[in-house]
Amino acid sequence: MNDGSLLLKNIGVDDAGLYECSVENETAYVDRVNLTVRTEPPPLVNVTVHASTILALILWNVAGDGGHPIIDFTAQYRSAAPVNGTLEPWRPISPNHISPNSRQVDVYHLDTNASYWFRVWATNALGPGPPVEVLATTLYSDQEAELYKHFFSGAEQFDTRTWVAAVCVVMGTLVVLAAGTCAVLCREWRRHDYVEDQDVMELVPNIILNPGFMEMDPIRPREPLASSIIKSTECPGPGKPRRV
Template identity: 55%
Template sequence: IKFFTAHYRLKHTLPGQLPDPWHPVLPYEINPTSTQIDVYQLEPNATYVFQVWATNRLGRGEVTEVEAQTKHDNQEIELARHLLEGAETFDTRVWVAAVAIVMGTLLVLATATIYALYKECRIPAVRVSEKDVETMELIPNIILNPGYQDFGQSEWAEPDENSNDTTAIRLNNNTVINPVRI
């Protein structure tokens, strides 16, 4: 067996109407190892006729007809009845008031957040003096220029024949730069 094929239609139709046409069951080619299939969009409390046949390398086999009835679906009716309980006494003013309170609270919180952010951006956190500005300007030079000489790193000495007036400079723990004699 290569695959099975199935079709279905309503068993009973209203008088004066054409019989229901055959509808294919998807997938068109049902795997031969399948023991059951799901058929969707059937009407509740209705009787259906199913035709099933197998196809092999020789062709289509004998058609088998099976009748099946769907269950009565009252779940939607019960749900609607449950949702409509108390609809006669429902007052929309209560819901409007509740929504207005929630929206008002959100509006106040949003306004307070925007005001706080505006104030934080407008007022500097600390007053900066001119001396602090000079110190801040020197810090990048120290970082960018590893040869920046601090008094702890080098000492002043008498100039030698090449006009070197400092001792060796340490850039890090491993490198020592000595003045070069020309």
């Protein structure tokens, strides 16, 4: 430019380096400038997904940080099967902000024998980098299929009357137990009242035969205390007789 400055537009990571400014038609360099380009984090590399029956493990490596330290990673997933001709929205994977030191994350609550899209990206102070998407399919669980066959085998021939009879037997047992408990409680209550009546009947003859049975002993008068006789002695002085 006319003022001697250098203006670079639409630069990228490849434009970083040492720039030299010199006067036209002269070989002597006037100034040198080292240009450092800082961007969002580049795409992650070696992104793989190891899927099992109901969970998956996402692994990745970092190719660079864009000139600023990576703040966190973010991972999402969604079903690869379209619904009404469109794919479902991306679902977040917990935690939403993965530690910058992590290189993997687990995904839970997946369906067996289903395809999913997974994507992950890094974020620094300038913003998020481009996501990397990977398609993976969960495994088919033979064990779950065997359990399904075991539980539902003979379901078509199952008679609901058997289930109703079993419920009636259980309810009848509960009713019998409740009635027995009530009978025992009533019996104990009546027995307690009978014992109290017997105690009252035994107490009445004692009162009739001995009228003073329920009377309290009269309060005895307190005997006067004997007065104490105090004998005093006086020590005689010199030449005086002792008196008692």
